[in-house]
Amino acid sequence: MIINGKTRTCGLIGKPVEHTMSPLIHNTLAGKLGLPLVYVPFLVEEDVEAAVRGAWHLNVLGMNVTVPYKSEVIAALSECDELAARIGAVNTLVRGNKGFKGYNTDISGLFRAMSSEGIRIEGEEIILLGAGGAARAVAYLLASHKAKKVYLMNRSLPRAEQVADEVNTAFGRVGIQAMELSAYSSLPERPMLCIQATSVGLAPEVDRVVIEEDAFYRRIHTGYDLIYRPANTRFMQLVRAHGGKAYHGLKMLLYQGVEAFELWNQIKVEEGLALEVYERMKEAMGIEE
Numbered sequence: 001m002i003i004n005g006k007t008r009t010c011g012l013i014g015k016p017v018e019h020t021m022s023p024l025i026h027n028t029l030a031g032k033l034g035l036p037l038v039y040v041p042f043l044v045e046e047d048v049e050a051a052v053r054g055a056w057h058l059n060v061l062g063m064n065v066t067v068p069y070k071s072e073v074i075a076a077l078s079e080c081d082e083l084a085a086r087i088g089a090v091n092t093l094v095r096g097n098k099g100f101k102g103y104n105t106d107i108s109g110l111f112r113a114m115s116s117e118g119i120r121i122e123g124e125e126i127i128l129l130g131a132g133g134a135a136r137a138v139a140y141l142l143a144s145h146k147a148k149k150v151y152l153m154n155r156s157l158p159r160a161e162q163v164a165d166e167v168n169t170a171f172g173r174v175g176i177q178a179m180e181l182s183a184y185s186s187l188p189e190r191p192m193l194c195i196q197a198t199s200v201g202l203a204p205e206v207d208r209v210v211i212e213e214d215a216f217y218r219r220i221h222t223g224y225d226l227i228y229r230p231a232n233t234r235f236m237q238l239v240r241a242h243g244g245k246a247y248h249g250l251k252m253l254l255y256q257g258v259e260a261f262e263l264w265n266q267i268k269v270e271e272g273l274a275l276e277v278y279e280r281m282k283e284a285m286g287i288e289e
């Protein structure tokens with residue numbers, strides 16, 4: 001790649017940033033499309049607002065934001081997309097005239113990843129495991145795409161109730177029902193889509209899963225785990241062992257990057273190119289499938 005006076009910079013801010021896959025996504029896309037853009041990780045130890053202001057003054061084209069700054073960064077923006085503001089989490093910053101505008105492409109990326117696998121949300125009954133930052137964003141996605149009913153199951157019931165109340169109020173209907181994990185036997189008997197959005201099962205604790213019981217997995221026709229390290233979680237293994245289809249979260253990561261890249265460059269990335277990048281991500285992670 002030739003870096004010259006016309007090269008634009010994009011990057012990731014977070015703590016830590018050492019293991020990120022985002023430079024691979026964006027530098028591959030820029031290289032394949034011949035765009036003069038480089039993407040680098042920026043470790044922000046503290047004061048994310050100063051980091052964002054500095055990036056804008058340095059003419060940075062766009063940023064991704066990761067843990068622990070997805071909420072804190074909102075205070076440093078000149079504008080925020082409506083859904084991202086409702087969710088209270090931003091992972092993509094797009095340069096504007098007076099500052100950066102914030103978006104949440106984690107969630108639009110998850111939708112694109114699910115759609116690419118032919119997974120439907122509209123009119124479906126869906127189990128959502130977790131009530132943390134990621135699950136909360138997924139609850140908004142499911143409500144905004146008109147899921148018929150969402151069973152929001154979490155270890156801590158008050159946290160699940162808080163998310164359910166908030167999303168039900170935002171959408172003016174009682175589509176989300178909060179439940180404790182242990183109450184799975186009261187779920188309907190029909191097989192459903194289940195989205196695993198807890199951090200249980202993440203490497204290195206790869207043998208863990210929030211629910212072990214067979215009776216739970218008999219209710220799942222498709223399991224979607226947001227975790228991608230490992231690429232075959234215990235949750236996915238249990239779904240498959242009971243005859244269901246299972247997916248990991250690497251495509252969600254791919255499409256959150258693709259959507260950010262599209263916003264920065266005001267282009268549409270062809271599906272074939274996105275899948276080429278996905279092959280490189282799988283290679284980097286040693287995933288064969």
Ligand code: NAP
Nearest residue numbers: 130131132133134135155156159197198199226249252253
């Ligand atoms: P978070 O805010 O820390 O929430 C953690 C969730 O896991 C909570 O619901 C928590 O339940 C639950 N949990 C933790 N330990 C548990 C245990 N021992 N037993 C039962 N439940 C437990 O985390 P997050 O930001 O939402 O992230 C969740 C997962 O999504 C992570 O694994 C992350 O890697 C993944 N993610 C993937 C992508 C992607 O691009 N693929 C993007 C974003 C996130 P309590 O409320 O009861 O504590």
